[in-house]
Amino acid sequence: MTNKTATDWNENSNSQIRIAYAGLELKDLIANDLSSYFRIDFSNTLTDLEDHLGNQSILTIPDIILVEVDKDEQCFKLVDRLRQNFLLNGLIIVMLSTRKDKKLVQKAMQLKLHDFYTYPFSTSDLRERLNFLVKFKLIRPKLVELSKEVDITYRMPFGKRFLDLLIAGGMFICLLPIMAIVAIAVKIDSKGPVFYKSKRVGTGYKVFDFYKFRSMRTDADQQLAQMAIENNQYAAEESGSSKAAFVKIKNDPRITKLGNFLRSSSLDELPQLFNIIRGDMSVVGNRPLPVYEAEMLTSNEWSMRFLGPAGLTGLWQISKRGKEDMSERERKKLDNFYAQKYSLWLDLKIILGTVPALFQKEKV
Known part of the structure; x- marks a missing residue:
């Protein structure tokens, strides 16, 4: 047995x-x-x-x-x-x-x-x-009712919310000209909408619309099922495991030529400033996950990551981003650590570490 x-x-x-x-x-x-x-x-x-x-x-x-x-x-x-x-x-x-x-x-x-x-x-x-x-x-x-209960239970600290509005609001205003240029370039580069919208799961399993500049072909979602098996960086680590919880495609062929530049420069993430201003997520936190990933983190051990704020950048981005030897378990542990230990000072440290992390060469 x-x-x-x-x-x-x-x-x-x-x-x-x-x-x-x-x-x-x-x-x-x-x-x-x-x-x-x-x-x-x-x-x-x-x-x-x-x-x-x-x-x-x-x-x-x-x-x-x-x-x-x-x-x-x-x-x-x-x-x-x-x-x-x-x-x-x-x-x-x-x-x-x-x-x-x-x-x-x-x-x-x-x-x-x-x-x-x-x-x-x-x-x-x-x-x-x-x-x-x-x-x-x-x-x-009853997800709507549950998310209301989570909002009552979880309150983002005032200092963290103030810092979010200060940073995201200031960046949004300053970067509007660059965002306009990127939007035009995306429209010219390939057919499809300028923005990519997907459902993501954040704090307390709350589902919200997550925005990015489109960096993939319009049929990218349809190809995900096969590629999640054959090209996933987070390959299943245990014998008998059918799939990994996280999906990160190696050398993703779905990405457009402009999309490669947008991703390597992180310009595709700029529309998430709107998510931060709306309160869907924070500047610093655990990355909100697609629904198909969030549904796999079901054990008490790993669901802890959803007890902390969702964010634009976090411990994973500054410490392990782009490293192919990073295991799924390492990423989960980083997420859990932040959910338990997040503070204003830790956020400031992560924000300062994010700038050099943007220039790491990421091939996954």
């Missing part, structure tokens, strides 16, 4: 979570390690699973479908069929595989499955992930 080393949170609700499982290769492992935590209905084949689901009512449908990848890869077609069923299309779907194959992971990402695990993996990590996915699904409709 796999040693259980992960944080045992939310244990009281586990027995109420229903899982429909299909497969034989990992059935004994799942039965031995997870049956005491979840209510699991086992099926030997995909056909048996479909028959089982077809017999469920709205009151008895499972919370999670946990399915092994079969040799003919019919499991992916099953996902399409389930999503065409009004009653089943919102179910959490996680796949398990005994074969290490990047193409399988790519298919899973393209289908936007909730997760994909390759054996060997820690069943305690899987258990914690399943708990989080159910909890996140339950609270997702």
